[in-house]
Amino acid sequence: MQTCGEYLVQVLEAYGVDTVFGIPGVHTVELYRGLPKTKIRHITPRHEQGAGFMADGYARTSGKIPACFIITGPGMTNIATAMGQAYADSIPMLVISSVNGRHELAHGDGRLHELPNQQQLLAGVSAFSHTLMRPDELPDVLARAFAVFNSARPRPVHIELPLDVITASAEHLKVPVAVKSSRPAAAPDAIAAAATLLKNAKNPLLIFGGGAADAAAQATAITESLGAMAVTTINGKGILPRDHALSLGSTLCQPPVLELLKNADVVLAVGTELGETDTLLFDAKPEINGQLIRIDLDPEQLYRNAPPSLAIVADAKHALTALADVVKDAVPLTGVAAQVAELRTQLQALINPTQNVHQRVIEAIRNVAPNTIIIGDQNQPVYSGNLTFEPDTPRAWYNSSTGYGTLGYALPAAFGAKIACPDRPVVGLIGDGGLQFTLPEFASAVEIGLNLPIVVWNNQCYGEIKKYMTDRDITTIGVDIYTPDLLMIARGYGCHAERATSIAHLQELVAKAHVTTNPTVIEINEADALSW
Structure with missing residues (x-):
């Protein structure tokens, strides 16, 4: 039976x-x-x-x-x-x-x-x-x-x-033929209305979220046709090519970009909740005074956080394909690339020394191999990377701080990514506190011989929460934690394990981990790294 x-x-x-x-x-x-x-x-x-x-x-x-x-x-x-x-x-x-x-x-x-x-x-x-x-x-x-x-x-x-x-009998049931349903396309009149607004805009701003991750080519084409400035959310990183002349990265929460948002006469927001973990705006909702065009697959989401002037229910790729075709004859704005270059200089000046260290560490990890996927937990380098890092492709930077916000995510999620794409370089980036949430999953990875580096930022505390408490004059209770010898534990699971002593050494260890059987734990001691 x-x-x-x-x-x-x-x-x-x-x-x-x-x-x-x-x-x-x-x-x-x-x-x-x-x-x-x-x-x-x-x-x-x-x-x-x-x-x-x-x-x-x-x-x-x-x-x-x-x-x-x-x-x-x-x-x-x-x-x-x-x-x-x-x-x-x-x-x-x-x-x-x-x-x-x-x-x-x-x-x-x-x-x-x-x-x-x-x-x-x-x-x-x-x-x-x-x-x-x-x-x-x-x-x-x-x-x-x-x-x-x-x-x-x-x-x-x-x-x-x-x-x-x-346990009941299913003898009488046939295996169905799987039918894949398609996603909705945008209404032509809505696309025409959006194109008219964007073509006539004097200072538009484009925002691409994770929902547009499969529409990178279309998003780039629209940006270039309009000659408009563009930003991405955290989950939208990689939609625009790294260092694109019109891209401001994922910097929507920074004062110069907030000023742009406030003064834009037309804002296009695609596949984004415009929520606090999407934009890194934790104290206020985005201030948008101009016409807001929103494109989203979820009709309810179109009206949350920022009410639109024009709401388009559609799959982002379908909608942006149609919009790219309509705006391809637009006269692009002039002088915008120079403005973006000047803004980038201002934005980099806002990055503090610690964030600069985090930025160098993440860039070093990525530069070891092309198309590296970096999967993060909730830790200080990841928070900095959410603001400063730009990956090579979409879906190549994601972490648990973007939504529900759980610790322990990066280790098993990185293993899942490597199982899905064994031929791509995958790196997990996690703190010593978060690692201890799901540390036993090393056994799962060793069992199937996954080869990838797990980079552990070790500061013997829940560093971001400790900083948050200190900034608010709250006694730091419960955040300075006992951290065991993580390298010894990793070796006990059958992993390779070593502490990085410099940026160059980190890159050497990451490169080796990509070709070595079983995971490699690379520990970075925060006190040492801040002087790298």
Whole structure:
């Protein structure tokens, strides 16, 4: 008999899922029965939160949809944080879990792994959470999930299978033909209206967010056709070529750029929430006095944080392709490149000495290999990099400070990225505090022989929070932490480990790590690095 659990993995394969992150448990073993009959690869993390972060890194880097197989109860509460991060940053992942039998739900009988309402718990960190009540529902529910991933704002989807459903017969069900739905294009009249505003603007400003990551060529073409200044959000880094003459990088929070935003007569914002983690504006919403054109896949998002003059519901790539065609005959503004060069000089002068060190460290890491993907946690070099660093391509710089803001993200997310793109250089950048959240995931990486550097900024504290407390005259309680010998621990897991003593030595270690089997932990002692 083919069970519902066996049938499920066949349908996942039909939809193109090639990787599952999961920890088997007594409630989920039926999902594993059918895996050997597919080409789906299974990765075993050491914690369900690690499974979610790995899936996140895998999805961001590859653009493919990963799945997670998660046990009832504690597995779901463990992965909820990772789902929250993915939800905040619009990252797709399919989370499949078990749940107690249909006749046992919500009875409070003290069953193994029982929660009062597991589906309701996960609903807040997913596009939708569904309890499968019979095997026949599965094709339709999975079709809904992939419709979200492919044509709506992508976010996690959770599907739970009661124990009596996961083992039920699915002999009568056929594997469906996967149909990929398309994303919406922009209405032609809306594109024409946007083009008219932009062509007639005297001092426009363009803002490209993470939602436009797949439209880099179109965004660049529009910028050049208009001769307009452009900025990106953190997740939009790399959309404009590094050092492009019209790009101000991700500096929207800096006073000179805020002044530009305030005085712009037309602002185009594409694929961005214009929220505080998107713009680094934590004390105020962006002040926009001119006409605001917003393009977003999510119709509700078009009206949050900054009400638009013109709202366009569309996939960013479709919309920007259409807009690029209409504005290609625009007369570009003159003298803007010179203004950008002058502003860049002003912006660099605003960077403090510590941020300059962070900038040199990150640039050194990137310069070792072309198209390096750098995945960060919440630590001081990452915060500086959010402001100063420009990667070579989109999806090559991302971190957990951009949305939900969780520690421990970078290590498993970097492993997920390397699994997705084994031939690209991937680097994890994490602090000593954040590393201790998910440190056991080194075992997962060694188990499958991932080769990548994990750069650890070690200051024996939660440095950013300590600074925040000090700036507000709050006694620094709980932020100076005991940090064990991370190099010894890394070696115990089977990793290579060494402390960098200079920028040149750091680059040497990073280069070696890219070609060495198993991860390499490269520790940077903050006190030493500040004098590099």
